[in-house]
Amino acid sequence: MQESIRDEILIPPNLAPAERRLRNLVTAIVDMFATAPEGMSRANALRYLIARTRTTLGADAVFLLRREHGVERVVASDGIYTHEFRTLHSDREGGIFGRGMNPDVPMQTRNYLLDPYFTHTDTTDQGVQSEGLRAMLGVALLEDEDVFGTLYVANRSDAPFPAEDVFALSTLATLAARWLQNVARAERLARQLTTIRTDLLENQRSLEVRERIALVHSALVQALADEDSLATLREQLSAALGRELQTIDLSVQLDLRDSAATIGDGERALVALSAKSNEPMYANRGDGTGVVVMAATSQGETVGAIIAAQDPQLDARGRALEAQLLVECGNILGALLRSQRRARGDTKRRAQDMLAELLSPPPGGLGAISRARLAEFGIRDGEPYRILVVDGSESSVAAFEHRLEVDFGGSLLRGFVGDRMVAVMPERAFRHLETAMTATGARRHGNLLVGHSPKMHPIAIIPEEYELLLRVVQAARASNYPQVMVSLDSFGAVGAFLSQVTIEPTKRAIAQHLGPLLEYDREHGTELVATAAVYLDAGHSVAGAARQLHVHENTVRQRLDRIASIMGTGWHRGQRGLDTHLMLTAHRLIGASS
Numbered sequence: 371m372q373e374s375i376r377d378e379i380l381i382p383p384n385l386a387p388a389e390r391r392l393r394n395l396v397t398a399i400v401d402m403f404a405t406a407p408e409g410m411s412r413a414n415a416l417r418y419l420i421a422r423t424r425t426t427l428g429a430d431a432v433f434l435l436r437r438e439h440g441v442e443r444v445v446a447s448d449g450i451y452t453h454e455f456r457t458l459h460s461d462r463e464g465g466i467f468g469r470g471m472n473p474d475v476p477m478q479t480r481n482y483l484l485d486p487y488f489t490h491t492d493t494t495d496q497g498v499q500s501e502g503l504r505a506m507l508g509v510a511l512l513e514d515e516d517v518f519g520t521l522y523v524a525n526r527s528d529a530p531f532p533a534e535d536v537f538a539l540s541t542l543a544t545l546a547a548r549w550l551q552n553v554a555r556a557e558r559l560a561r562q563l564t565t566i567r568t569d570l571l572e573n574q575r576s577l578e579v580r581e582r583i584a585l586v587h588s589a590l591v592q593a594l595a596d597e598d599s600l601a602t603l604r605e606q607l608s609a610a611l612g613r614e615l616q617t618i619d620l621s622v623q624l625d626l627r628d629s630a631a632t633i634g635d636g637e638r639a640l641v642a643l644s645a646k647s648n649e650p651m652y653a654n655r656g657d658g659t660g661v662v663v664m665a666a667t668s669q670g671e672t673v674g675a676i677i678a679a680q681d682p683q684l685d686a687r688g689r690a691l692e693a694q695l696l697v698e699c700g701n702i703l704g705a706l707l708r709s710q711r712r713a714r715g716d717t718k719r720r721a722q723d724m725l726a727e728l729l730s731p732p733p734g735g736l737g738a739i740s741r742a743r744l745a746e747f748g749i750r751d752g753e754p755y756r757i758l759v760v761d762g763s764e765s766s767v768a769a770f771e772h773r774l775e776v777d778f779g780g781s782l783l784r785g786f787v788g789d790r791m792v793a794v795m796p797e798r799a800f801r802h803l804e805t806a807m808t809a810t811g812a813r814r815h816g817n818l819l820v821g822h823s824p825k826m827h828p829i830a831i832i833p834e835e836y837e838l839l840l841r842v843v844q845a846a847r848a849s850n851y852p853q854v855m856v857s858l859d860s861f862g863a864v865g866a867f868l869s870q871v872t873i874e875p876t877k878r879a880i881a882q883h884l885g886p887l888l889e890y891d892r893e894h895g896t897e898l899v900a901t902a903a904v905y906l907d908a909g910h911s912v913a914g915a916a917r918q919l920h921v922h923e924n925t926v927r928q929r930l931d932r933i934a935s936i937m938g939t940g941w942h943r944g945q946r947g948l949d950t951h952l953m954l955t956a957h958r959l960i961g962a963s964s
């Protein structure tokens with residue numbers, strides 16, 4: 371049977387049409403490889419080869435058999451529809467069809483199922499029969515003189531393949547083998563190029579991280595040399611990271627050095643996790659925005675944190691490199707805060723010097739350097755602030771100072787003028803302190819009295835406002851003011867009025883209206899002025915005045931008689947009584963130290 375088929379192939383019945391077909395086949399084969407897409411993978415190249423081979427030769431089906439790991443199987447096909455055929459495989463020496471392929475001689479059959487040339491198996495025959503295949507023509511694909519696989523064309527009729535088809539398929543196989551080698555080589559080169567590019571990109575990223583880490587280290591040096599060190603470090607680390615971040619000092623509740631240094635409860639939990647793992651923590655806030663948190667530690671203690679918005683454009687590799695940078699930023703922040711702790715004594719001395727300059731500024735006012743130093747404590751022109759004067763026993767003032775240390779650390783401008791503590795703080799810090807001092811159940815510090823100015827903005831008015839506040843504290847202390855915190859507003863309308871007027875004319879008005887009474891107290895060592903003020907405050911109640919003055923009611927009546935003899939009998943009634951009450955209150959506020 372095989373000899374008759376070979377005779378038909380070697381002796382074509384019609385030579386001219388055969389030559390014409392052969393010419394057309396060769397042209398199609400050349401076009402097939404010339405128009406093949408570039409950059410295909412080997413798998414895609416096999417699919418392209420199979421599909422184009424079928425259309426070029428006009429076969430019903432084309433499939434490629436390949437032996438891998440000792441098993442031959444169908445690895446690619448076109449025109450094959452059944453699962454039985456697609457899954458054919460065999461570990462026999464002759465493969466699926468039972469006869470090995472001679473690399474130099476094409477193999478064909480008119481009807482596989484009837485051809486005894488092949489070693490048949492039930493599985494193979496069932497697969498071929500399920501497809502209805504009859505005639506088959508196969509050629510070997512050689513790769514570096516080894517058989518890469520066997521390329522088959524098949525028809526569902528039992529007509530033999532003409533000689534020009536055999537020649538065309540052999541030629542196609544030779545070209546295809548070389549083409550597949552080139553595709554595989556190009557694929558390897560592409561993978562190598564991708565690897566090189568990936569390595570280059572990683573090296574560039576690593577270099578960028580090293581450069582940024584170098585910036586981080588230089589940022590520490592610059593921050594240590596700068597007055598506004600924490601804010602300076604934040605700016606430098608933001609530049610190194612490539613986006614805005616926050617630097618948080620966790621040793622204080624409210625940081626006045628950096629208005630951006632705020633942290634929520636959610637971020638505090640992330641700080642604890644970051645400190646435990648020594649890695650940045652990524653999470654989403656309640657509003658859906660991503661946040662990354664890196665803890666800063668010192669000798670096993672969490673002293674600070676870095677907080678930044680996530681960069682959504684970072685891939686896994688970019689995030690890993692960013693994590694290295696954030697860890698280094700955390701180390702740098704920890705080093706700065708550790709250094710600031712050691713320098714806390716120097717900070718207090720600088721704050722004392724700054725306070726002295728602020729209360730007694732040089733001619734021409736504060737210079738640019740002094741204003742920059744003030745900004746370190748959160749005091750800036752145009753931004754609201756308060757002045758505090760703290761009066762009390764040594765132990766009560768010390769306890770209050772400890773509270774300020776816990777809440778604000780070295781970021782609060784404070785010092786001592788005589789036995790009193792004086793502080794200048796931003797409005798947000800004052801609100802924090804006021805809430806803590808006036809809350810229900812708040813701790814009372816003995817005889818502590820905390821005087822505070824109204825909310826102010828210009829820095830230049832601090833000396834004048836300080837002098838007025840000092841008189842408020844002295845007046846409150848002299849009148850046994852019952853609350854911890856006191857201000858001009860605590861004295862009602864008179865206090866509000868005095869906060870808006872010039873002091874000297876008011877002093878002259880006091881001397882003019884109360885002069886005889888003041889003179890009598892100075893000459894005789896009496897307390898008529900204080901008695902008159904308490905009597906009017908008590909609503910003309912002798913009993914009430916006696917309780918506040920801790921004297922007998924008769925003593926109050928005797929003093930009132932003496933006052934009437936000096937001031938006149940109508941001193942406490944009507945318009946004159948109102949004028950007297952105003953002047954007595956004003957004297958208590960601004961004349962106590964005169």
